[in-house]
Amino acid sequence: GAGVSQSPSNKVTEKGKDVELRCDPISGHTALYWYRQRLGQGLEFLIYFQGNSAPDKSGLPSDRFSAERTGESVSTLTIQRTQQEDSAVYLCASSPPRDSYGANYGYTFGSGTRLTVV
Amino acid sequence: GQNIDQPTEMTATEGAIVQINCTYQTSGFNGLFWYQQHAGEAPTFLSYNVLDGLEEKGRFSSFLSRSKGYSYLLLKELQMKDSASYLCAPSSYNTDKLIFGTGTRLQVFP
Numbered sequence: 001g002a003g004v005s006q007s008p009s010n011k012v013t014e015k016g017k018d019v020e021l022r023c024d025p026i027s028g029h030t031a032l033y034w035y036r037q038r039l040g041q042g043l044e045f046l047i048y049f050q051g052n053s054a055p056d057k058s059g060l061p062s063d064r065f066s067a068e069r070t071g072e073s074v075s076t077l078t079i080q081r082t083q084q085e086d087s088a089v090y091l092c093a094s095s096p097p098r099d100s101y102g103a104n105y106g107y108t109f110g111s112g113t114r115l116t117v118v
Numbered sequence: 119g120q121n122i123d124q125p126t127e128m129t130a131t132e133g134a135i136v137q138i139n140c141t142y143q144t145s146g147f148n149g150l151f152w153y154q155q156h157a158g159e160a161p162t163f164l165s166y167n168v169l170d171g172l173e174e175k176g177r178f179s180s181f182l183s184r185s186k187g188y189s190y191l192l193l194k195e196l197q198m199k200d201s202a203s204y205l206c207a208p209s210s211y212n213t214d215k216l217i218f219g220t221g222t223r224l225q226v227f228p
Contacts, residue, residue: 033216035218041220042205042218042219042220042221043161043221045215045216045217048213048214048215050214056213056215091160091161095214098214105166106151106163106166106209106216107161107163107216108163109161109162110160111159111160
């Protein structure tokens with residue numbers, strides 16, 4: 001597609017329920033990233049996928065959080081047993097491969113999923 | 119590792135010039151991104167500096183000094199629509215992931 005697509009755009013869930021957030025990256029972008037942004041805060045890195053390499057999960061805040069990616073396509077971020085502190089906007093981004101000089105072309109972000117845990 | 123520092127908030131008047139500074143400590147540094155984020159929206163790319171010096175793009179310019187670990191974003195002829203958060207993100211050879219600064223929230227007043 002033309003841009004990074006995230007769904008749903010808004011999700012309200014009850015505390016303790018599981019949620020799945022979906023990200024569809026730009027075609028041809030080998031890398032995919034998930035970030036969390038709490039109200040009025042900066043972007044908090046969660047997890048990063050690059051091609052077929054093992055994902056960098058160093059930002060996941062607890063074992064309630066997990067993510068999968070099918071090849072270089074769609075990714076799903078799952079939050080189990082949601083807590084009120086999980087309320088935030090979850091942003092997905094993708095980036096193309098570096099060029100032959102190693103230049104990094106940065107990210108294109110999706111519009112995010114606003115998660116509210118009540 | 120990463121250490122990024124930028125001011126939390128700035129205010130300016132329409133038509134003025136504002137400079138948003140960012141200092142960083144990044145292992146394997148290979149360039150620095152600036153992103154703009156309007157309230158309730160996703161960040162969008164503004165600039166990417168690899169070499170030292172000033173790069174100008176319309177009303178926005180970005181400066182980098184690799185030896186000092188310092189960058190700034192310069193916004194000229196400020197407009198109300200420039201009210202947004204500006205995020206500094208140094209990049210590294212070691213990884214494609216970006217760690218963002220906390221962002222500088224700029225408010226432009228008439």
